[in-house]
Amino acid sequence: MEECNRNPAELPRAARGVSAKPFTASPLPHELPPVAAEILRTLHQGERFLVCSHSRPDGDAVGSILAMGMLLDQLGKRADLVSADRIPEIYRKLPGAERIQTALRVHGPYDAVILLECDGLDRTRLRGLEDFFLINIDHHVSGNAFGDLNWIDCQAASVGELVYRLALGAGARITPEMANCLYTTVLTDTGGFCYGATRASTFALARDLTLAGADPIRIAQEVYFSLAASKLLLLGAALSHLHHADHLAWLWVTQEEMMRTCASEEDCEGVVNYALSISGVEAAVFLRELPEGIIRLSLRSKGRVTVAALAERLGGGGHENAAGCTLPGPLDRATDEILAELRSAAAGLACAKD
Numbered sequence: 001m002e003e004c005n006r007n008p009a010e011l012p013r014a015a016r017g018v019s020a021k022p023f024t025a026s027p028l029p030h031e032l033p034p035v036a037a038e039i040l041r042t043l044h045q046g047e048r049f050l051v052c053s054h055s056r057p058d059g060d061a062v063g064s065i066l067a068m069g070m071l072l073d074q075l076g077k078r079a080d081l082v083s084a085d086r087i088p089e090i091y092r093k094l095p096g097a098e099r100i101q102t103a104l105r106v107h108g109p110y111d112a113v114i115l116l117e118c119d120g121l122d123r124t125r126l127r128g129l130e131d132f133f134l135i136n137i138d139h140h141v142s143g144n145a146f147g148d149l150n151w152i153d154c155q156a157a158s159v160g161e162l163v164y165r166l167a168l169g170a171g172a173r174i175t176p177e178m179a180n181c182l183y184t185t186v187l188t189d190t191g192g193f194c195y196g197a198t199r200a201s202t203f204a205l206a207r208d209l210t211l212a213g214a215d216p217i218r219i220a221q222e223v224y225f226s227l228a229a230s231k232l233l234l235l236g237a238a239l240s241h242l243h244h245a246d247h248l249a250w251l252w253v254t255q256e257e258m259m260r261t262c263a264s265e266e267d268c269e270g271v272v273n274y275a276l277s278i279s280g281v282e283a284a285v286f287l288r289e290l291p292e293g294i295i296r297l298s299l300r301s302k303g304r305v306t307v308a309a310l311a312e313r314l315g316g317g318g319h320e321n322a323a324g325c326t327l328p329g330p331l332d333r334a335t336d337e338i339l340a341e342l343r344s345a346a347a348g349l350a351c352a353k354d
C-alpha cells in the first residue's frame with residue numbers, strides 16, 4: 001500500500017538528499033550586522049512597501065525582488081514589486097514573477113522603498129522614489145550609501161544572499177518558492193559558480209537553498225538551456241565577426257543582422273563573454289550598431305585590464321571588469337577607437353608573462 005502512495009515526482013528530490021524534515025541552516029558567513037536588524041525593525045513597523053531593483057533586471061535583481069516580496073508576505077505586509085523594464089524571458093517562470101509590475105513612475109502610501117542592488121536611485125530608472133524612506137541593500141564594490149538605511153556587503157555572492165540572511169533573521173520560513181528565487185540569484189551572479197564572490201559559503205548557501213526546496217537542475221535548465229532561437233542566430237552573426245590579437249578580442253553585429261535574426265536587446269546580453277572566453281584574451285568588447293547609427297559597446301575583462309575607467313573616459317561606466325559605453329558610428333570607426341583605447345590599457349600585458 002505504501003508503494004501506491006509514493007509520488008514518483010518526489011523521487012528525484014529524495015535521491016538528492018532532500019527530505020520533508022526541516023533543514024538546519026549552515027553557519028552564516030557573518031553575523032547579521034546592526035543595519036540589517038534595523039531594516040528588519042523597519043519592515044516589522046511598516047505596512048506597505050515597494051520593492052525594486054536596477055533597470056534591465058538580471059537574475060539577482062528578479063530573484064531578490066521576488067524573495068523579498070515573499071518575505072514581506074510572511075510578515076503580513078503589503079508589497080508592490082516594480083521594474084522599469086520587462087522581466088527577461090528566462091526569469092519569467094520564477095514563482096511570483098507575474099507579480100512584478102512594469103512602470104516608470106511610482107506613487108503610493110509606502111512606508112519604505114526597498115532598493116536591491118542599486119548604487120543610486122537613477123539605477124532603477126523609476127521616477128518618484130526620492131521622497132520615500134529608502135532601504136538600500138547591495139553587494140557591489142561600487143555600492144553607495146544613498147539610502148536612509150544602507151546594507152552593503154561586498155562579500156555576498158548575490159543580493160539574494162542578503163535577502164536570505166534577512167529572512168532567517170526574521171524567523172521566516174524559507175519556502176521552496178523562495179528557495180528557488182534565491183538559488184537563481186546565486187547561480188546567475190556567480191556565473192554558475194565560476195566567478196564573482198564564489199567561496200565556500202556560496203556552496204553552503206546553495207546547499208541550504210537546495211535543502212529548503214530549490215531545484216538546481218530545473219533552475220539551470222531555465223537559465224542556461226531555454227534560450228530564444230534569435231539569441232543563437234544573433235550569436236552566430238556576432239561570432240562570424242570575431243577577431244583576436246594581443247590579449248584582446250572583439251566582435252560586433254550590425255543593425256541589419258539584428259533585424260535579420262529578429263534579435264532583441266535582451267539577446268545581446270552575454271555575447272561579449274564568448275570573446276572573453278578565448279584562452280590568453282584579457283579583455284573583450286562587443287559592439288552593436290543601434291538603429292540611429294550610434295554604437296553600443298559592452299566591455300569585459302578577466303581582471304588585469306580595468307575596463308570601467310576606460311568606459312568612464314568615453315562617457316559610460318560600470319564595474320571594474322564589466323562596463324559599457326556608446327560611441328558615434330560608423331561601426332568600423334568605433335571599433336578602431338575602442339581598440340586603440342584597449343591596446344593602450346593592455347599595453348603592459350604584452351611583456352608580462354601569462
Ligand SMILES: [Mn+2]
Binds near residue numbers: 117
Ligand atoms: Mn548582484
